Amino acid sequence: MSKLTKNQKIVYAKVDSDKQYRLSEACELIGQTSFTKFDASVDIAVRLGVDPRKANQMIRGVVTLPHGTGKQVRVLVLCTPDKEQEANDAGADYVGLDEFIEKIKGGWTDVDVIICTPSVMAKIGPIGRILGPRGLMPNPKTGTVTMEVGQAVKEVKAGKIDFKVDKTGIIHASIGKASFDSSKLLENAQEFINTVIKLKPQALKGTYMKSVYLSTTMGPSLSIDIKSGAVVE
DSSP states (O other): OOOOOHHHHHHHHTOOTTOEEOHHHHHHHHGGGOOSSSOOEEEEEEEESOOTTSGGGOOEEEEEOTTOOSSOOOEEEEOOHHHHHHHHHTTOSEEESHHHHHHHHTTOOOOSEEEEOGGGHHHHGGGHHHHGGGTOOOOGGGTOBOSOHHHHHHHHHHTEEEEEOOTTSEEEEEEEETTSOHHHHHHHHHHHHHHHHHTOOTTOOSOSEEEEEEEETTSOEEEEOOTTSGGGO
16 A cells, blocks of 8 residues: 555544444535545445345436535536527536437537437437446436436536445445535435435345445545434434
C-alpha cells in the first residue's frame, strides 16, 4: 500500500475503523473525510444476504433522493418527433433517435441516463450490447421506458436513481456530495436504505441487510450500526 499523504493521515485519524456509527453521526462526519480538491461524492454500500443468481432474490429498484445527488445528470431521450418537444421542455440534454443510435454504434455513450418511448425499443435492441454493460439500457422497471418522457426527465434531473445488487450481493450508489449539509445527507441516506428494506424478498431466509457503509470518493469508509435500528432512525 502506498504511503498516506499528510492530508490523508489527518482524515483517517478522524475515523475509528472499529466503531459502528449511528447514521446521523456518520452523515455529520462524512463531509470531513474528503481530502480531494474536487467536491467528492458520498457513496453508500449495502451488503445484502441475498443470492443474486436466484431470480427471486435479485434486488433492483428506483429511489428519488429528497435532495438529489449533487451531480449534473446528462439525459438522452430517444423518441419519435411527436415527443421531442416534450423532452426538450423538460430539460433533456439530448433528444432524437436515429442519429443518436448511429452515434452510440460508433462508441458514443457520453450520457448518464437514457429514456425512450416503448415504440422505439425495437430500434434500441441492437445497441443493447453497448448500453447494457454501461448501465444505460432503458428499462420499464426503472421508469426509463415510458410515454411520459417529460415527467421521466424531470424525475431523473431531480434526483431519481436506479440501483441493483451486484453479483457479490452489494448495492452501490451515490447519495450526495461532501459539501451537502449533514441533514440533507441523512435524509437521502434514510430514503435510500428504507427503499432497499422494502424490497426484501419473501423467499429470503436469514439476515437481509448485513452491513452498510458510507464513504467519500477516495476517502475512508464509515461502518453504520444497523443492529440498533439507527439505520432508519
